[in-house]
Structures are given as C-alpha cells and as structure tokens.
Amino acid sequence: MKKSKVIALLAVSTLSVGILAACSSSNSSSSSSKSTAASSSKAADTFTGATTPNKTFSALQNTFKSTGNWLGATGADMDATGQELTVDGTFVADGATGEAYVARKLAIYDQNSQHQVTAQYTLTVKDIVVKSPGFYISNGTVKGDVLVSALGFHAQNGKKTDGSVSQATIDGNLKFASQALLDAYNKLDATQKVVVTGTTSVDTSLAATTEVPMGAITVGTHGLVTWTFKGNGADTQSGATTGTVDASVLTKALGAKGAWLVATNGDVDASGKTISVDGIFLNEAGTVQRTLAMIAQDSNRNITKVYTLTVDKLIVNSPEFDFEGGNVKGDVYVGAKGSILSRPMTDVTGAAVQSKIDGNLYFATQDQLDTYKALPAAQQFLVTGSVAVKAAK
Incomplete structure (x- = not known):
C-alpha cells in the first residue's frame, strides 16, 4: 500500500518552529503538505x-x-x-x-x-x-x-x-x-x-514526552538515528535568523555542519562556484528537513521580495531539501540520496509565487526524476532549461 510520510504528522508537533518571518510556526502546515506530497510509491x-x-x-x-x-x-x-x-x-x-x-x-x-x-x-x-x-x-x-x-x-x-x-x-x-x-x-x-x-x-503519570533534538544526524543499519551534532537551528552563525548575502557564509550554512534552516536577506552572488547541500538534518519539530529561504515577507507572511542565488552548480545531497521561496541562476543537481521541491508561497496579492531555476535541473537517477515529476505542479520549479537525469561531475 502507498503511504504518506509521517513527517507530515510530526509537523503538528507541540514544539513550535518559530524561526524567522519566512519560516514561522505557522509554516508547519506547509511543511506537512510538502512532506506528504513528496512521498513516492517506493515509500510503500x-x-x-x-x-x-x-x-x-x-x-x-x-x-x-x-x-x-x-x-x-x-x-x-x-x-x-x-x-x-x-x-x-x-x-x-x-x-x-x-x-x-x-x-x-x-x-x-x-x-x-x-x-x-x-x-x-x-x-x-x-x-x-x-x-x-x-x-x-x-x-x-x-x-x-x-x-x-x-x-x-x-x-x-x-x-x-x-x-x-x-x-x-x-x-x-x-x-x-x-x-x-x-x-x-x-x-x-x-x-x-x-x-x-x-x-x-x-495520563500524566506516564513518562515525559520524548524530546528529539534538532541537528545533523546519520542513519545507520535499519534506520537507527545517531546525532553528528545537536543544535544549529535558527540562531546560529549561519545567518539563518537574519539571513545573509555572503556566499561563503551561505556555503558553510548549507554544509554538513551547518543548519537545517538557512536564509538570505538579499541576492547572493556565487558566480562560477559550486555550492553543496550536505548532511541529513532534523528540524525543530524533530523531522528530517533542510530549508533554504530566499525571500522577504510582511507581517502576514506574504512574500514582498524574492532573492536569487547565482551559482555555477548547486548540488543537493541532503534529503527533504525545500525552497521556501527564491530563485537559482545556474544548474541544480540532485544527488542520489537527495531530494528537492519548491514550497508553495503567495505574495501580497494572494498570487502564487513559484521558485525558478534559470538553468537546468538534473537528478542522479530516473526514480528520483519520476518522483519529482509526480509532485503537484506548485511544488515543482519553473525551469528554463532541461529537467533530466544527469550526475554532477
């Protein structure tokens, strides 16, 4: 039988995800829809x-x-x-x-x-x-x-x-x-x-609620989770809370020792460079996720500005990586253990704002490409180039 991912269920966590205007606790529902839709038949x-x-x-x-x-x-x-x-x-x-x-x-x-x-x-x-x-x-x-x-x-x-x-x-x-x-x-x-x-x-006599620390994890035999490190959520040197325009800060934040949530507060120019999204992370609600937010929002969380990351290549090796608004100018490669989607967002008029890739979107395997194409259109990117199978060199 087909099954939706239970990240969607953990998204209704009692732990708030209050992280920046672009990714406040109200976005748990967005995270939920993201995760459910991302499930493929191979998750049966x-x-x-x-x-x-x-x-x-x-x-x-x-x-x-x-x-x-x-x-x-x-x-x-x-x-x-x-x-x-x-x-x-x-x-x-x-x-x-x-x-x-x-x-x-x-x-x-x-x-x-x-x-x-x-x-x-x-x-x-x-x-x-x-x-x-x-x-x-x-x-x-x-x-x-x-x-x-x-x-x-x-x-x-x-x-x-x-x-x-x-x-x-x-x-x-x-x-x-x-x-x-x-x-x-x-x-x-x-x-x-x-x-x-x-x-x-x-029954308050039961054991206290299990806490699941955010941070970077490894997945061992039979799915056992161990923490590479705990922390690096919203308030880290990565600039996740206030955002960054520094390509070197962004590169570090998206690395294996970075943060599950990373934001920019303007365009980021990494022309001619390759940036990799590495590591498996648990977010503040205890679910597997990595997020890049490249937008500004008003008090109602409507998008007021959209920022662009310019790169030669963006290589996504992390699972459950999503764009919470923002565009990429350059090619995006999804590694064999990675996954990617665009989270549906709206502007001040209520119109949908879809993330764009001014370049090509490549997946390491046909299965990944098929899974991506099965997503709702609103969770796919607007791509000016090709969407195909091709490994990063």
Whole structure:
C-alpha cells in the first residue's frame, strides 16, 4: 500500500518552529503538505530489506529496542498476555535517505505484491509503551493498552483485496502523556487514527514526552538515528535568523555542519562556484528537513521580495531539501540520496509565487526524476532549461 510520510504528522508537533518571518510556526502546515506530497510509491510499506516477521514476542521486543529496527512485524497472531512492549529510540524509515522520514512501524498484517492487505493479525499484550517519535500501528489489532509519550503517533489503514479498509485497532485504552500530545493526535485526519474500543485520555503519570533534538544526524543499519551534532537551528552563525548575502557564509550554512534552516536577506552572488547541500538534518519539530529561504515577507507572511542565488552548480545531497521561496541562476543537481521541491508561497496579492531555476535541473537517477515529476505542479520549479537525469561531475 502507498503511504504518506509521517513527517507530515510530526509537523503538528507541540514544539513550535518559530524561526524567522519566512519560516514561522505557522509554516508547519506547509511543511506537512510538502512532506506528504513528496512521498513516492517506493515509500510503500513492504517488508523488503526492512525486516522479517518476528516469530516470538521476545524477538519483537528486541526489534523495538532503541538499537533495533524501524519496522517490526508479527506475521501471525501473537499472544503475550500480561507482557509489555517498549518502543524506544529515534529511527528513519528503512534508512532510505532520499525519502527519509522519522518513524517506527508495528506491522500486524500480511500483504500481496500489490500492497493489498491479505490478512490482519492480533497482538495481545498488557500494554505498549511508546517512546519513539512517529510510531504507528499498521492494519492489525493491539489487544491491550497503548501508552504514548512521543510525537507523531498514528494509524496506517490500508486496503484489502476487496477494496475495503483494513483498520488499525486498539482493543483497549489509548493514553497520552500530555494534553499537547493528545491535541496533536486529534488534529489528524480520521483515516490516520486508530479505532479504540476503550477510552482515549491523558495520563500524566506516564513518562515525559520524548524530546528529539534538532541537528545533523546519520542513519545507520535499519534506520537507527545517531546525532553528528545537536543544535544549529535558527540562531546560529549561519545567518539563518537574519539571513545573509555572503556566499561563503551561505556555503558553510548549507554544509554538513551547518543548519537545517538557512536564509538570505538579499541576492547572493556565487558566480562560477559550486555550492553543496550536505548532511541529513532534523528540524525543530524533530523531522528530517533542510530549508533554504530566499525571500522577504510582511507581517502576514506574504512574500514582498524574492532573492536569487547565482551559482555555477548547486548540488543537493541532503534529503527533504525545500525552497521556501527564491530563485537559482545556474544548474541544480540532485544527488542520489537527495531530494528537492519548491514550497508553495503567495505574495501580497494572494498570487502564487513559484521558485525558478534559470538553468537546468538534473537528478542522479530516473526514480528520483519520476518522483519529482509526480509532485503537484506548485511544488515543482519553473525551469528554463532541461529537467533530466544527469550526475554532477
């Protein structure tokens, strides 16, 4: 089955993203739409390369340890009456850095080659303690309570072979550690919520909400996240808050030791130079993202000015890289682990403002190009040259 990225879910985080006029907390909805649309069919939830179904409950417990796997599956009914499953650690789904999203998945079902659900199973436990961000129950039933202390909890509901919905269910109670977590969950679309036979409530006796520090990360085996460094958000020497027109400052900010959010406050002339966007970053809401904002805005966040970055080449190696307004004069290359899109913005008249590339837009692989072309037109760039497959030299 096809699945939207759960970055969209973490975007309704209780953590505000208050970073500069161009990227204030109100833009969490923009980030959400960006991430959902960027999902490709290859982000479908197959078990290929991710895990094999766990045959015992102890194996399932190991899978969901902080050093386990982003995806755990039962493959059949599993009776662990009176026992507890703890889901801990921060993971990126499948380790696929070109389509990276923070997630832990409990798969309680089977499917065919068309990603249609062919069987739904039941996992019987005392409770599931959720400390991992982006945790979701997929298609089957948890018989027991689910206790949530992390952002992004939700359901994945697929389709059966007859076209009916395969509903994720909690045959028990759903409890959140804070009202903020419950409020975030309640904002989700009904299709992303779990059917609960008991009560859904706040239980302040649960563990405190898991904090996910922003910063640069590496994605290891089975999607395990470790931090290269923590920090470098809005208020860094990169000029992310006030913006910069210095090409050397911009180059550093977009590097692997830079910031997830970078802004310019005027045109930047890096004529004849190559600038690389490197590293995988978590933003202030704990989701994989890198943003370049090259605009000025009024108090209503309407664009009043658009700035241009002039380069020989802009090479994008970071996943989830988006333009929050602004143009590039030069060629843009998207590396094999990178991804790119233009975030929809409006000017003071309410008219759409689309980012432009006065040059060529190249992708390292055909799959990346196909994924990009599947985006809504508003999230693609206006390109004067070619949009094709070509690796940077």
